[in-house]
Amino acid sequence: MGALAVFASGIGAAQDSGDADSRDYSGLSGDANRGFYVARLAGCVTCHRATDKSGSLFSGGLQIESRAGTYVVPNITPHPEDGIGDWTFEDFARSLTEGLDPEGRHYFPVYPYPFYTHMTSQDIVDLWEAVKSVPPVAGRAPGHRLKLRYRMRGMVGIWKNRFFMRGELTPVAGKSEQWNRGRYLAEGPAHCGACHTPRGAMGGRDLSRRYQGGVEKVGSNGPDITTATLEANGWTEGDLVWSLRSGIMPDGDAFGSSMSELVQHGSRYMSNADLAAIANYFFDQPPPE
Ligand code: HEC
Ligand code: HEC
Numbered sequence: 001m002g003a004l005a006v007f008a009s010g011i012g013a014a015q016d017s018g019d020a021d022s023r024d025y026s027g028l029s030g031d032a033n034r035g036f037y038v039a040r041l042a043g044c045v046t047c048h049r050a051t052d053k054s055g056s057l058f059s060g061g062l063q064i065e066s067r068a069g070t071y072v073v074p075n076i077t078p079h080p081e082d083g084i085g086d087w088t089f090e091d092f093a094r095s096l097t098e099g100l101d102p103e104g105r106h107y108f109p110v111y112p113y114p115f116y117t118h119m120t121s122q123d124i125v126d127l128w129e130a131v132k133s134v135p136p137v138a139g140r141a142p143g144h145r146l147k148l149r150y151r152m153r154g155m156v157g158i159w160k161n162r163f164f165m166r167g168e169l170t171p172v173a174g175k176s177e178q179w180n181r182g183r184y185l186a187e188g189p190a191h192c193g194a195c196h197t198p199r200g201a202m203g204g205r206d207l208s209r210r211y212q213g214g215v216e217k218v219g220s221n222g223p224d225i226t227t228a229t230l231e232a233n234g235w236t237e238g239d240l241v242w243s244l245r246s247g248i249m250p251d252g253d254a255f256g257s258s259m260s261e262l263v264q265h266g267s268r269y270m271s272n273a274d275l276a277a278i279a280n281y282f283f284d285q286p287p288p289e
Pocket of ligand 2: 186190191192193194195196221222223224225233240254255256257258259260262267278282
């Protein structure tokens with residue numbers, strides 16, 4: 001079925017389905033330092049950092065090439081017109097957990113909200129403190145330059161009905177706290193599957209082949225990082241921790257492409273405990289769904 005046919009048959013569903021992730025954030029208080037930590041490990045800085053020399057963590061402008069065309073990452077500093085200075089916490093939280101803008105329009109899933117929807121409410125509250133504490137930066141990123149059939153935000157609603165699984169993850173019983181922390185980071189904020197899990201024709205991740213290597217990811221193709229393949233290639237848990245810290249693989253080569261940026265702006269800031277948790281999870285992955 002062509003994209004237009006999908007659009008036509010699903011047009012009634014182009015509005016959000018409405019079964020929103022009804023979270024209660026009351027009683028939580030955010031911490032900006034914790035929030036910057038989350039912004040690093042979740043890749044917010046990797047994508048939203050300045051592309052000029054200003055050093056801003058969130059002023060945007062990065063161009064992401066994909067088969068859909070070029071996405072331009074927006075300014076999310078607290079600038080009232082050019083950033084998100086007039087947003088409420090609820091607007092921010094809803095963008096992460098529902099992929100909706102303050103007017104209720106769908107975001108393109110290049111913004112990895114299909115992973116961020118799994119974030120804990122505490123991490124979201126902390127992130128908000130960090131994002132709103134940076135200096136406002138003027139300057140709006142130019143619009144995306146997408147091929148016609150990828151421009152329609154209504155299409156994203158159909159995609160979400162099929163592929164978007166919202167809400168926090170329930171810890172897996174019988175697994176250690178460390179393993180569950182690793183699973184949370186990998187499947188949630190650190191969104192390893194965005195580049196390492198293959199996608200079907202409509203761009204949804206094929207969870208029956210989780211981590212077997214991304215083939216059609218926006219911008220990059222991550223290799224197979226299933227437990228069996230990591231082991232067959234001689235990786236150990238310690239190697240994975242070291243590589244996510246240093247950007248150097250066990251064979252002495254540096255990571256290339258988006259993985260090196262992910263380390264440079266993100267994972268190298270992670271605590272030893274969190275890196276060890278990710279490694280623990282990757283060497284004991286659950287069976288495919
Ligand atoms: C892979 C790159 C990437 C990562 C990682 C990423 N974003 Fe984004 N973000 C984008 C793009 C691209 C858009 C624009 C989406 C659209 O136009 O539909 C966006 C949109 C947004 C928006 C909406 C801005 C607006 O003006 O409407 C917010 C808020 C945001 N991101 C916050 C975050 C936070 C917080 C994180 C980390 C938890 C994050 N992003 C991680 C690429 C990214
Ligand atoms: C933005 C896309 C992206 C994300 C997100 C991502 N990766 Fe990668 N990863 C890549 C790419 C691309 C490569 C190949 C790098 C190269 O060419 O050197 C790679 C390579 C790797 C390798 C080396 C595998 C090998 O045998 O060569 C490991 C291990 C790895 N990633 C683990 C992870 C983990 C763990 C996460 C989550 C914390 C993650 N990646 C998130 C894109 C990504």
